[in-house]
Amino acid sequence: MKDPKNNFSIQLPLKGIVQAVTDLPDPVFAEKMMGDGVAIDPTDNVLYAPFSGQITQIHNSHHAVTLQQGDVELLMHIGLDTVALKGRGFELHVAEGDQVEQGQPLITFDADVIARECVSVQSAIVITSGQEITTVAPLGAVQTDLNQVVFTVPSSNDPQGTTAPAQETAAEPTGPAITGSIKIPNATGLHARPAARLAVEVRKADAKVTFTVNGKTCSGSSVTGIMSLKTKLGDELEIEAVGPDAQQVVADVIAAVKAGLGEEITSFSEAPHIKVEEEAPLLQVKSGEDGVLIGFTASPGRAIGKLVKHNQTLPEVTRESIGAAEERAAFKASVKSSIADLQSIIDRLTKNDQQDLAEVFNAHIELLSDPELSEKPLADIAKGQGAAWSWKLAYEAQAETLAKMDDPLLAGRAVDVRDIGLRVIKKLLGVDDGGEILEEGTILLQEDVTPSEIVALDLTKIVGLCTTHGGSSSHAAIIARSNDLPYLVNVEDGMKDLKDGTVLLLDAKRGKIKVSPTDEEQAAFTKKIENAAKQAEEYQRDAHKPAITTDGFQIEIAANIGSVEDAEKAVVAGAEAVGLLRSEFLYMERLNEPTEEEQAEKIGAILEVMGKERPVIIRTLDVGGDKPLPYLPMPHEENPFLGVRGVRIGIERPSILRRQVRAILSQAHKGHARIMYPMISALDELRAVNALVREEQKNLGVEHVEVGIMIEVPSAALMADKLAQEVDFFSIGTNDLTQYVMAIDRGHPGLASRADALHPAVLRMIELTVRAANDAGKWVGVCGGLASQIEAVPVLIGLGIKELSVSVPALPEVKHKVRTVSMEESCKLAQAALDCADTSDVKDLLKSQS
Missing domain, CATH: 3.50.30.10 (Phosphohistidine domain)
Structure with a gap:
């Protein structure tokens, strides 16, 4: 906020006693190394935004936050020596990049913890953008009105302007770049105090100094820049200086960091070197056969x-250059080669009628061809840095900037920038993808x-x-x-x-x-491969015959598909229905959400291919977990498989679900459409989405369309009797059901192989679901991977499954398998499998039957 004299006003961020910053018992703040400001002895435990602006930085320990508007940058540091708490006692209400309003809560803190374990609860509110302040609030008095102006600072007329340190606004220093490096010995990294001392050291010199840590770079004279590196003990601080004092300032910085910048240092030699010996897991599976893995x-x-x-492991990227001309040539050649590779992929996808997928790689070519992305690395190469180093810094910075954008489309481009970045850097490092x-x-x-x-x-x-x-x-x-x-x-x-x-x-x-x-x-x-091919031909000849057991029970064999092309193949392979149309394939591998019209066109085309005699179950958008959408950035989740995924996306963002439902309903007359919701875990979720579907049916004047749910979480199986009252069918997703029953992430590098759908616990969940559905007069299908496992077919139909929805290539063989078994024997086999103690017992049982 500006006053009539064009001064920028900082309002009260913390209720308490306003004091002079020189009263703080910390020389870094008291001597204004960080900048001018005030101290506040809090009488409350909430830090508020003192003006509207952007959160540009939050310390890893959550005790300090930087807020910026135009040329004004303000650091709010709660307590003294609170970095040692490592986040304990602090609760964040905002994230880096957020736009906040004056008076908005930023951090809640535990004043008692700070008082007990730290130097002081007194908090520093300082201008880090270089301006001097004019104090307005009376010192020594308790202030509780968040609209109270604490101090003002002069501000430029340019709301987007920035105030830079004097040496950066002067002529750019020239001369050779002097470099050096040192490991950071501070136990909590370069937080506010050591960062301020380091910046003061740099400002003494007539040189432009740049610091780099873990690929992140900042100006050596910027306190907040140094803090933004988010360093930790043992990180390598790389120093580059250009100018008359370059040699001296590099030496001074190394000496200052080595001395601890006013803090006790941690000797690396004192840290014990712990060597963890590799061990064979107790449940490790080995082939036991010579020459067999x-x-x-x-x-x-x-x-x-x-x-x-x-x-896929990249060598270490260093700054070293073999010469500007050589590095520039290598960079341009790598970009050109990457574009050629992408064009080859596009040509192949186009030839295979996969134009939607080709669009993604066309976008990658556009990004690589954008001169703006190459401008920065080429400039850094000209200054003597290696091509790989320069490119890595440029594309990571660009991706990070895009990821923070409010526009979902732009934020989604971050994924593409990282993808092309990795492609080019592999070329530069000589890592061949083959x-x-x-x-x-x-x-x-x-x-x-x-x-x-x-x-x-x-x-x-x-x-x-x-x-x-x-x-x-x-x-x-x-x-x-x-x-x-x-x-x-x-x-x-x-x-x-x-x-x-x-x-x-x-x-x-x-x-x-x-x-x-x-x-x-x-x-x-x-010979085995040839025999299998002959068998496949035999299965295909009978693919259009119904799948009827030897004792007369018919099982519907459906296909899992994701496109019109899949639907056409499914018809040829004998599919009697589509048990799962994965609608996310209409959404993925593209840069923006398909319009309602685009969705309708593709769904309508699939329904026409299948015809009115073959029902098509269209699963609503099922993303999240291992299926992110590039244009739908989602907040970081500690465990995305337990977060906002499946139907929860539609519940959280009903406009997306509504557009998809309208697209389906508008095309329902072209075939036999059914709607299915993924990841239903409770009755209120089902009722909420059912209400939306009924509302859209009424709006569009569409007759009743059957609805069903995926049974893929234990709560749905356990509550199947209640859920069955409000749906027309169930379809069991064995992939996710296994993951949640076994508490094993199906993508876990070491445990995923143990997430086997033939475990008796999973089979018992299937049996429980079928029993509840039968009592309600509803039918149950299986659309997960287990349905395509030939040896599992008798168990599934023996459990009472009426429909098996399988991958298109598996259709003829699954139909053949059904024709070779009896329902009577399958029921006995299923009961025996339910009585097994482990997956291996079930598999041994099935082998004995084959």
Whole structure:
């Protein structure tokens, strides 16, 4: 707020006694090293915004916050030596980047904890942007009115202007860059006090000084800049100085940091070096066969190929330059090569009628071609920094800026900037992804794979995929199954020791990899693949016949799909319905939310392909967890699988759900549409979304459309009797149900393989759900990965499942399997499985029946 004299007013941020800043028992504040200001001895425990502005910085320990408007930057530091509390006793109400209003609560603190454990509760309110203050509030008096002006500072007429230290507004220093580095010995890093002392040291010199820590850079003369580095004990502080005093200031900074900047230092030699020995887990699974490694099936199939390992670990990026001309040439060549790779991906996706996915990579090319993104790294290269270092700083800064944008579309671009950033930096560092040198018949090994990476794989060359991490029910696994790509997860570590080019027999159906097979073994495996192909042809010939057990019970066999192309393939493969249309595929791999019209067009096209005789279950938007949306940035969650995902997105953002429901209802007349809600965990959620659907049905004049829910959390299975009263059907999502029943993140690198849907606990949840549905006269299907596991089919139909919705490639074989079993024997098998003690017992039981 400005007064008539164009002064900027700082109002009361903390109720208490206003004092002179020189009264604080801390020389850094008292001597105004941080800047001019006041002290407040609080009588309350809430820090408020003293003016409207942006939160530019919050210390890791939550005791200090910086607020800025135009050229005014204010640091509010609660208590003295409170950094040692490491956040204990402080509750944040805002986040970095937030816009706040005057009087808005910023931090609540425990004054008793501070009084007991710290030097003082007295708090410093100081201007860090360099202006001198004029105190307005009387000193020594208690102030409680948040509208009370405490002090004013002169302000420029430019609301966006900034006041910089004198040496930065002067002519840019010239000369060679002098560099140095030192490890930070301060136990709590460079917080306010040491940062102020360090900035004072820099300001003495006639030089421009830059500090870098962990890739973040700031001006050495800026206290808040140094604090924004968020350093910790042992971090490497890199120093660069240009100017007449460059050599001296680098030496002075190193000496000052080494001495602790007014604080006790921690000797690194005193810290014990703890070596943690590697141990074999008690439940570690090994093949036990010579030359055989095992993994867990994410997508079944068999393939013979040669190993190619993708190295996803980047070498250390340093500032060193081999010469400006060479670094500039390397940078431009890497960008050009990256664009060429992206164009190859686009051409392949376009050829495969995957234009929506190609749009994402077109956007990546646009970003790489943007001169603004290259401007900063090229300037830094000209100053003598390495290309990889310069590029890394530039794209990370750009991504961070975008991520904080209020506009969801712009914020979503941060993901794309990081993606292209990584692509170029790999080129600069000589880390080859192998994409351009892959030969036909490649079996790829990498640590893990994301859905977008699977989409980008050239499946004309890659015949199989193995990852050392990942889960068999991950989103990437679902995409692999839909592309009929053999894929094993959590393969034994021994695979990482194999050389590129090693011949492998990948049996992703049985979870085995034969290493360096003999000619006889290769011939036998080739025969298996040929026999499997012949069997697949036989299954396909009968694919359009109904799936009826030997004793006359018909099971509906449906398809899990995500596009019109999938629907067309499903019809050819004999699908009798769509048990799961994953509508998130209409939303993902694009830069903005599809319009209601776009959604309607695609849903209508799928309904027309399936026809009125084949029902289509359309699951409402199911994102969050392992399926983020680039244009729907969500707050950081400690455990996103227990956060806002599935139907909770629609509940939190009903406009998105409403648009999708309207798109579905508007097309319902083109086929037999059903609506299904994911992640329902309680009756009030179901009633809320049902009410929205009924409202839109009435608005559009649409007749009743069947609705159902996914059973994928334990609470839904346990309350199935109540939920069944308000739906037409249930569909069990075994992937998530297993994750939540077993309390194992299905993407966990070490545990995901144990999240097996054949565990008796999961089967008991299925049985409980079916029993409740039968009592209510409703039917139950399974659309999770378990339905596509051939050996599990008899167990599922024996439990009373009426519909199996499977990946498109599995349709003919699942139908064939149903025709080979009897319902009577399947019921006995299901009961035996329910009585088993563990997954291994169930699997042994199923093997004995095959």
